[in-house]
Amino acid sequence: MPSLSEYCTALSQDPDALKEFKKSDEAALAHMKRAGLSEKHQQMLLRNNKDEITNEFVAECGPAGGAKQVLPTLPGG
């Protein structure tokens, strides 16, 4: 079973899967089920709450690269 971050990392790099995922909730659910994502994470992605998803990434990966926490950044770039 992939973690949320593993699933999302793969999803972010697959334009076809993304297209399918964004078609509808049903299509997204079907994709997540096929990938073997947990029920909890399926619901989380369907709720589409960025902060909730971000917090789950932090819980799974920890703030990578030695950071104490991932802080909001300014809209540069």
Next chain:
Amino acid sequence: MRQLAGTLSVVGTGIRAISQMTQESVALVERADKVLFIANDPLTASWLCELNPRAKSLHDLYSAGKDRIKTYHEMIDRVMRPVREGFNVCFVSYGHPGVFGFPMHEAVRLARSEGFDAEMFPAISCQDALFAELGVDPGAVGCQTFEATDFLVRRRVFDPTSALILLQVGTIAIKGYMNQRVAWNMAGFGVLLDFLIGHYSDDHEVIAYEASQYAWCTSRVIRRTLRTMHDVTLSAIATLYVPPKEPRPPDRELVDRLAATIPT
């Protein structure tokens, strides 16, 4: 000047996690001796560490209440240290490293001034995301971009018949840093809206835009008039897009002068 051993590559991750980084930038991260990064989400941070296990975050330099300019100078020091030790360093920022990117520009300038090979590589900025998502073409009527605080305090001269993009509208007049996702100064945003009403009508529609940081999430696009935008709870990373007013008529004299220059 003699070329020294250390090198500096400055790249950006784009706005959306993982999906917007160029192949060239990925390769630079993978091959670097040292990678120092500022990511705007934990997925990208984790991915950068997978690309290069020597990658280290610079986020510990931010802290609540600390002047951002101090943080930026500390980032530059931390990036330059391994360059001076002879390492090939990759400095990664979110977005485009050169757009609202003082520490990235300054690191390149400093490295070059000390005789090191340094180069910045382009990436996708939040403005690029805005062009794509809101259907804005800067070639149509031009486009002016300002940092919101600078726009106000210097009373920047701008053309309301051309598109206007204001960045950092959620952090107006704040020099420090606050660990919160909602706007750091809503009252400052109110001052900006009042200022804009003086140049447009108060029923002029504007858009508060926040590009999605995840490819599967939707961006936040809030359309309101300048008057009703006062009631919106802004995020700290919002950008304000102000569409142009009526079109500016062409200048007859210049049109005629240019017409006379066209080769027959």
